[in-house]
Amino acid sequence: MDIAIGRELGDFLRSRRARIQPEEVGLPGHGRRRVPGLRREEVAQLAGVSVDYYIRLEQGRGPSVSDAVLDAIGRVLRLDDTEQEYLRRVARPAARRASAARRASAGGPAVQKVRRGLRLLLDTIDKAPAFVLGPRMDVLAWNGLGDAVVGFSQMAPEDRNMPRQVFLEPRARELYLDWSAVAAETVAHLRLYAGNHPQDEQLATLVGELSLGSEDFRRLWADHQVKEKTHGAKRLMHSVVGELDMPYETLTVPGEPGQMLVVYTPEPGSRTEERLKLLASWAATAAV
Structure with a gap:
């Protein structure tokens, strides 16, 4: 995965889990936490994936990820429809690059003319x-x-x-x-x-x-x-x-x-x- 794209995915996931308090998803909230919100291990547990898999995904090192996994993560992080679609796109850089290439061959986003x-x-x-x-x-x-x-x-x-x-x-x-x-x-x-x-x-x-x-x-x-x-x-x-x-x-x-x-x-x-x-x-x- 491209380094910049992987960073974008990781930053997005970290910012979303920081919004969710453990008590909101039925987890104990006592104890000291280094960062606000859910830990990566807790997101993985609630989404039904392995901790290692989620960590690699958040670090931009994960393999191609399925809709089912992304939907499960989206439910845990309480993403709205727009955020969920954004997650699908940034989690699949190959598809995004292909889409960008198609747009470029058709004139690309740089062409700005009003008919x-x-x-x-x-x-x-x-x-x-x-x-x-x-x-x-x-x-x-x-x-x-x-x-x-x-x-x-x-x-x-x-x-x-x-x-x-x-x-x-x-x-x-x-x-x-x-x-x-x-x-x-x-x-x-x-x-x-x-x-x-x-x-x-x-x-x-x-x-x-x-x-x-x-x-x-x-x-x-x-x-x-x-x-x-x-x-x-x-x-x-x-x-x-x-x-x-x-x-x-x-x-x-x-x-x-x-x-x-x-x-x-x-x-x-x-x-x-x-x-x-x-x-x-x-x-x-x-x-x-």
Whole structure:
């Protein structure tokens, strides 16, 4: 197993077992423990595998592992569906490399083009901020209201990346009122992408840049949280119209692997909806 991939698997398993207290799984919790959570021996016992087998798996030295074993470990560590799928991928580096090779032969994740039909669709969404994210959460396209809220057109092309904006742009802590939650969600999605694209050199460069520039990113990346970006809500503070309460929906783009359409969906009749109308009018006037 590749050393880096084995380390990723081991780090993930250690971080997950650290969350589980012995009492939660019916084990005695008394006595001194060098590390928080379950010991490797306890995970092995509860999953029904040998201690040596589990240790080799956590060290990245294990053989090809079956679904049954991964499912048993996932139950012990109380993984959710997204975490379980992530475990399957990082535990099988050969399959991940084959998948990465297929993507590379078809253009790979580095190819980031938004087809004309999707750009036209963005333009028809005139009552809600919307934008398209690509691999590594690069911002590929946006509509007018999305630009008025976030300011994509004012950014240098290389800075149009959500993780860079969240962790390296000081204004982000003013824009996102729940910055800590946004930061954790951003890293969790990026970590999930990393599990699916182990050979993505641009991702490695991005993670290195963020690690050097942000202590918060280093801490969150080391926590190994994984989360799929599907829907949620953010609170933003806009310099012109004030606070915006913004639920959002994230839709995968058919035929474009790695691309997502993100649409903010303010409640009808809400204060945020009225403020977005005001912002749209202000942006149209400013553009004249």
